[in-house]
Amino acid sequence: MTVHERDVVIVGGGPAGLAAAHRLAAAGLSVTVVDEQAELGGQYFRRPAPEVARVWGDHRPEGGRLVGAVRAAGVECRTGHLVWGVGDDGRTLLVCDPAERPVRLRGRYLIIATGAHERPFPFPGWQLPGVTTPGFAQHLAAADHTPIGERVVLAGSGPFLLPVACSLLDLGVTVAGIAEAGRPYRPSTRALGTVRHPARLRELAGYAARLARARVPLWQNTVVVRADGGDRITSVTLAAATAPTRPVRTVQVDALCVGYGFRPQTDLARMLGCAVRTDPATGDATPELDDSGRSSRDDVYVIGEAAGIGGAPVAEVRGLAAALDILGREGHEPRAGEVRGLAAAGRRLAHFKRLTDALYPAPAELARLLPSALPDAATLCRCEAVSAGEVRGIARTAGRDVNAAKAWTRAGMGPCQGRECGFAVTAVTRVSPADGLPAGVFPSRLPVRPVPVATLLEMAGEGEPA
Amino acid sequence: MRAKAVIGTPPRTVTIHVDGRPVSVVEGVSLAAALVGDRTWTFRYNPVSEEPRGPFCGMGVCLECEVTVDGRPGVRACLTPVRPGMRVETEEERA
Numbered sequence: 001m002t003v004h005e006r007d008v009v010i011v012g013g014g015p016a017g018l019a020a021a022h023r024l025a026a027a028g029l030s031v032t033v034v035d036e037q038a039e040l041g042g043q044y045f046r047r048p049a050p051e052v053a054r055v056w057g058d059h060r061p062e063g064g065r066l067v068g069a070v071r072a073a074g075v076e077c078r079t080g081h082l083v084w085g086v087g088d089d090g091r092t093l094l095v096c097d098p099a100e101r102p103v104r105l106r107g108r109y110l111i112i113a114t115g116a117h118e119r120p121f122p123f124p125g126w127q128l129p130g131v132t133t134p135g136f137a138q139h140l141a142a143a144d145h146t147p148i149g150e151r152v153v154l155a156g157s158g159p160f161l162l163p164v165a166c167s168l169l170d171l172g173v174t175v176a177g178i179a180e181a182g183r184p185y186r187p188s189t190r191a192l193g194t195v196r197h198p199a200r201l202r203e204l205a206g207y208a209a210r211l212a213r214a215r216v217p218l219w220q221n222t223v224v225v226r227a228d229g230g231d232r233i234t235s236v237t238l239a240a241a242t243a244p245t246r247p248v249r250t251v252q253v254d255a256l257c258v259g260y261g262f263r264p265q266t267d268l269a270r271m272l273g274c275a276v277r278t279d280p281a282t283g284d285a286t287p288e289l290d291d292s293g294r295s296s297r298d299d300v301y302v303i304g305e306a307a308g309i310g311g312a313p314v315a316e317v318r319g320l321a322a323a324l325d326i327l328g329r330e331g332h333e334p335r336a337g338e339v340r341g342l343a344a345a346g347r348r349l350a351h352f353k354r355l356t357d358a359l360y361p362a363p364a365e366l367a368r369l370l371p372s373a374l375p376d377a378a379t380l381c382r383c384e385a386v387s388a389g390e391v392r393g394i395a396r397t398a399g400r401d402v403n404a405a406k407a408w409t410r411a412g413m414g415p416c417q418g419r420e421c422g423f424a425v426t427a428v429t430r431v432s433p434a435d436g437l438p439a440g441v442f443p444s445r446l447p448v449r450p451v452p453v454a455t456l457l458e459m460a461g462e463g464e465p466a
Numbered sequence: 467m468r469a470k471a472v473i474g475t476p477p478r479t480v481t482i483h484v485d486g487r488p489v490s491v492v493e494g495v496s497l498a499a500a501l502v503g504d505r506t507w508t509f510r511y512n513p514v515s516e517e518p519r520g521p522f523c524g525m526g527v528c529l530e531c532e533v534t535v536d537g538r539p540g541v542r543a544c545l546t547p548v549r550p551g552m553r554v555e556t557e558e559e560r561a
Contacts, residue, residue: 036526038547043525049494049547055477117527129507129520136498136524136544144499145492231518232507382522382530385515415529420522450529450540
């Protein structure tokens with residue numbers, strides 16, 4: 001089978017990957033972007049269906065302009081392509097095209113821009129149809145103009161809940177309330193620091209004002225403790241985050257969207273052998289990188305949310321930084337002021353990130369609070385239907401090791417590879433609440449996504465290792 | 467900004483077949499949106515617990531939205547745009 005050789009292969013066509021692709025192609029390098037979605041943009045710039053954009057408008061027109069510029073710069077855009085593994089040489093990306101045919105891609109440089117996924121935390125009934133992540137509600141609203149329900153509660157933690165609530169209001173959905181685990185929304189000395197970042201602050205304040213006008217209740221220090229329903233959720237029960245065993249209210253809903261922020265998606269970087277370390281504040285494995293995003297492997301860069309959660313503007317800065325580093329190694333001169341401007345933008349955004357992070361409870365804090373509300377009978381791993389009690393039992397006998405819990409209970413062994421339950425398994429395997437988050441995450445496993453058997457057979461038929 | 471419906475230009479629709487039933491949906495939306503918009507929330511049953519499951523993450527990670535499309539199983543509805551005439555099968559309840 002042909003191996004497609006390029007100067008740079010970028011996995012992930014979100015804000016980071018697109019920024020890198022555009023800059024590299026503008027300098028004349030041959031660049032391929034691979035993305036499993038049907039169109040570039042990633043989650044943040046998720047492109048609306050053309051018919052949705054024509055009738056109802058584009059929620060992020062700047063994303064459409066960036067995608068257009070990337071295509072115009074001559075970047076090869078392989079959309080609908082799933083990168084599912086790495087070949088035995090440690091360099092060749094194993095890819096499945098939209099027709100399920102195997103494709104092999106190799107770049108002199110690899111840029112991993114695989115983004116993030118949401119951080120759920122289980123509760124009884126979280127596996128019911130109608131319980132989703134806030135991100136799903138946002139995609140349905142923004143890209144598909146489809147309301148997730150008629151009466152919805154949003155819950156979890158972080159600034160992302162606010163724009164999602166506004167998107168639902170725009171579609172005429174009743175937002176019955178927003179349950180935020182922390183207490184971020186009050187004047188405080190920490191909040192005052194964001195005054196130095198008026199544009200970003202204005203964006204958040206605009207959402208808050210819209211929600212206030214619509215009289216959407218904002219319940220702070222509040223978490224979901226159970227969902228009830230038959231083949232679809234009918235109600236959600238909430239409790240104080242600081243006393244999660246005592247429910248305070250039950251709300252009738254037909255959809256519930258819960259997420260506690262985002263986790264970097266680093267499986268491909270780990271499979272490529274990039275060194276990672278576990279961030280004690282979040283329990284997430286993040287790659288060890290220099291300022292340009294270069295990993296412990298000289299030819300592999302990790303950028304965007306995969307390098308650590310920072311938001312779309314940070315992702316674009318990281319994409320450009322990696323592009324400039326590669327161009328420098330290839331003997332290209334940066335444009336006047338480009339490097340200094342990028343460094344300044346990076347510092348400004350990092351400052352804003354520290355301030356907003358301080359407003360919301362850290363994942364380590366959530367891992368301490370939330371397990372006490374999770375009864376033994378609740379489903380912890382939704383793929384393998386493993387209960388919280390089974391994982392706790394193993395933690396008591398085998399110690400606080402997520403991979404022992406996985407081996408003994410199958411938690412995290414299903415098709416999502418622990419992306420949905422991994423944080424909760426980590427939190428639940430702590431023996432005492434005083435313990436920190438145990439080091440160690442589920443290892444990255446080939447294939448990173450299920451691959452059609454036909455693709456594997458076709459590869460095997462060509463005498464290549466599958 | 468969103469939600470500025472242009473009066474007089476209704477969206478073009480296409481017809482797909484969900485478990486043999488014709489469903490009219492806006493052209494090009496995701497299959498997950500088409501099903502949710504049609505009030506179909508049970509996409510499949512968990513093979514271990516046999517409980518009903520529906521779309522969860524909406525970005526291809528959780529694999530809860532897998533359905534059969536034109537005879538091909540394991541298609542993630544959240545990443546698949548609808549095509550005219552597409553035949554979609556959700557999973558039958560295990561008796």
